[in-house]
Structures are given as structure tokens and as C-alpha cells.
Amino acid sequence: MSTLTAKRNRLAYAYLSPAMFIMALVIAYPFVYNVVISFSNMNLTHFRDWRLIGLRNYWLVVTDYSFWYFFFKTVLWTVLNLVFHVGIGVFLAILLDKDLRGKTVYRTLLILPWAVPQYITALTWRGMFNSEYGAVNLLLEKLFHTQVLWLSSEWGAFAACLITNIWLGFPFMMIIALGGLQSIPNELYEAAEIDGATAWQKFRNITVPLLRPVMVPAIILGVIWTFNNFNVVWLVSNGGEPSDKTHILVSWVYKSAFTYFRFGYAAAFSMIIFLILFIFSWRFIKKTQVVENIYG
């Protein structure tokens, strides 16, 4: 038995080795290198003659006002996005789960935002938020006789990024929720109807608890993606405009690294972002497993 196990082990490692070799090269090694840089004074003037300086970069990051400011903005960004993604997604999924003519057409058109490459979405919405020629202001003018200075004010730009990201993100949650809804057995609803349950009671006591195990992993993924998604923020705000205020943590660290070439500082910053997400995710996963156990 033990020789068989050893043989199977060897076979497993044989299948794994090509991928592991490449991943060691392009993921593990750069990761370790990033850790080393984060403890060093490497920047454009100290590119080859860098030395280790301990925790100073980490200290610089957490004592910088802009870190806390963008941390707050990132959390706000993530929470607002997730609320809209999940809210709109689940709502539309419930509607699409009904007996309705033209369901397939709706579903196909509604996943369109997911299918368009993200950078095109972002650049296109940036054009649409142009205050004079952009479609958004033209529509606002026509419907409500008002205009908004989207891209030139701090919170206008934030709202513009948010609208863009809500647009591209809700179809994912909708599709996941639709899959979850279709797996709920009809008998449960029928039994509830026999017991005289109202629509709200059915939603509260059948739909929500049975949808939860499907939505929780999607939400965790959504949080990680949104927290780190700076395609939209960077491209809609054209690199943080106005005056480097429209950032989330990742876009700010990208700027420190590749515009200001503060390598050591940026490496430490990346580590801190990673640790925030790591701690959040594992706590969340642990907690929700407990939840699942309660629901059996």
C-alpha cells in the first residue's frame, strides 16, 4: 500500500512539475523579491547600490496621511460597489427566474457589460462623462435641465468611477444568483404556499438562506477584485485626476512605483494591501463556514 502511495505521489508531482516550475519562476520568486525590496531603499537613484533599511518603508506608509485617506476611499469604493453589484444582480436574477417571455433576450443583453473588455468600458465611460460633449451630461440636461462636473471635481470623479464599475460588475452577480435560484427545488415553495406563506416570507425563509452558500464565495471574490481593481479608477480618472485625489490604494501604489519610481516604498505598500486582503478574506471564509455549518 505504501509503495502504491509513493508511486501515485510521484505521478502527481510529474503532472504538477511544469506548472510549479513556471509558477516558482514568475510568481514565487518575484513575491520573495518584492518582500526583499520592501525592506530596502531601492529607487531610481539607488537602483543597483541598494541596501536593507529594515521596516522604514512600512513605517513611512502607515504614517502617511494619504495612505489612510485612500484606505478610507478604497473601503468606501468596495462597499458601495458590492452593495450595488449584489443588490442589482440578485434583484434582476429574481425577475429573470420568473416565467416571462423574452427572458433569453434580456439575459443576453444584460451580460453585455461583462463581455466588453474592461479598459474599453473605462475609456468609453470617460468619454461619456465629458462635461460638454459626453452623453451623461447631455441626457441630464435633456431630462432634468442640470449638469454635473464629473471629471474635474474630486467626488464627481469618484462617482464617475463608481457608476462605470457598477455597470460592468452587476452581470457577474446576476449570473451567479440566477444559477443559485435555479438550483432551489420548487417543492420548498409549494410546501410554503400550502402553509399559507406570503411572498415576503418565502423570500426571507427560502430564497435568502438557500442563495447564501452560492453568493458568499462570489461576494468574497467580488471584494478581492473590487478592492484591487484599478483599471476603472485609473482609466476613468486618467491616472488620479483631479490632482491625484481619485485613487484607491492600488492605483496610488502603481503611481508611486511607475511614475515616482519609489520602489522600496511601493513594495512595502503592496505588502500592506496584500495583508489587509489576506486577513479579511480568511476571517470572512472562516466565519461563513461557521454559518454554513449552522445551516447544515
Place this chain on the structure above:
Amino acid sequence: MARHKQLTTKGKIITHAILIAFTLFAIFPVVRVISISLRPGNRLLSRSLAIIPEGATLESYVTLFFQTPFLRWMANSLVVSLLVTIVGVGLAITAGYAFSRFKFRGRKASLLAIITTQMFPVTMLLLPLFIMLIKLHLYDSFGGLIITYSATALPFTIWQMKGYYDTIPFSLEEAAMIDGASPLYTFVRIILPLALPAIAITALFSFMTAWSEYLVAAVLIQNTDLFTLPLGLKSFQANMEVAWGLYSAGAVVVSLPVVVIFILASRYLISGLTLGSVKG
């Protein structure tokens, strides 16, 4: 027919109204880009909201193909994306199989490590790779771009292939082994053909990762001859008043094939995603 899915006439009207409103929201930017791409050159800065512009013309498309380096960018993007796809799929079909079928030492730890890489902010690998590529003289080359894209795509492709193999019953391999087939034969001739839909989706995903990526390319590529499509289209934006029509035409050409394939594949993608999320 399930009763709770039936709606009253009033309910149907309201549901249709809501769905139409959200559908309009979903297609509005797409319609808008198509509309701008059809505008004649002297009306680019029109304040019109008409869907089919006055004097609609294919001028922008002609200019895009014959007077800009658009075709070169497309060729560059194709080369990079195809190579990333080959690396991504080639490594994921074997590694995913190992994770699905074998209980080996370090299995759980490796799987957790793979998930953990998804929490890396993009700079976490991009910055060290950027520095390494400069030192290896691979900066400003497709080699560096392909290496970096593979690093981002691999964890996801491995995880996805594993999820699909998990749905193929183990009894197939047992039957083959009782018939005396070698493990390699079983894998190549029995399991891989069954996994073709998943391989197609994995390939599509790797391809799209590279086809649609802007931020890494913006750091690693400086030479305009090596520009990929995202870098090219972004360069129009610097001069948006003049190039608004060119950008829109380019956006339509670049997105169209991806969108069509995505929608055709969405059914498989959806079952894969829900399966993966339910099984964890």
C-alpha cells in the same frame, strides 16, 4: 409549471418595465460607441444623442485600418495572446489534473497558495518583474509581457481545470486501469477528450486576459512598434477631440469578436462558475 414563478398580468408589466430599464442601462454605452464610430469627421464633437448620426459613414473605420498602425497593434496582441493561451492551457491541464485526482503531500497548501495569489495587488508581482526584466534586458519586449500575463492567468486556469476534472467520475479511470491502460494513456485518451469544454473555456479566458490588458503593458512596453491594442487605443485618447471617431471604431472592432464569443460561451462559463463556487 412552478406556481411561484408565475406572475399576474400587472406583475408581468412591471417586471418587463424594470428589465427594459436595466437593459437600456446595459446597452447604452455600447450603442453610443457604435454611433460615434459612424459619425462623419466634421461632426465628431456634435452634442447630438441620435443613435444613427446625421450623415453616417464608415470613414473612421477606413482611416483606422489604412492610416493608423491599428493592424500592427492587432498582430502584436494576437501573438502575445496566443502564446499566453498556449502556456496557460498547457500547464493548467496537467496541474489541474494532479490537484483533482491525487492526494499528495503539499496538496492543500499548494491550493491555498494558489488562491492567495488572487489577493495580490497587481503591483506586488509587476514591480519585482519590472525590475527583474530590466536586469535581464527583457524590458520592452514581448517576452516580458508574456511572462507577466502567464503569471496572472495561471492560478485561475489551474483552479478552473481542477473544478472541471472534479465533475468527471473517477470510475472512468478505474475501469481503464482494470483494462490495463497506463495512467498516461488514460489521461490523454480518456480524460482530456472529456474535458474539452473546460479546455475551451480556459483557453478563452487566458486569451482574453492578454487581449484586454492595459496596465501591465503600459509599464512594460515603451516602443510604439510593440504596442498592443489597449496601448494603441489609449494613445488615441490623448488626442480625444481629433481621434474620438478612431477610438470608437477601434473599440468596436476590438470588442466585437470577444463579445460574441463570450456570449456564445456564457452558458458553459456560467455552469463552470456556479459549480466552482458551490464546491469551493
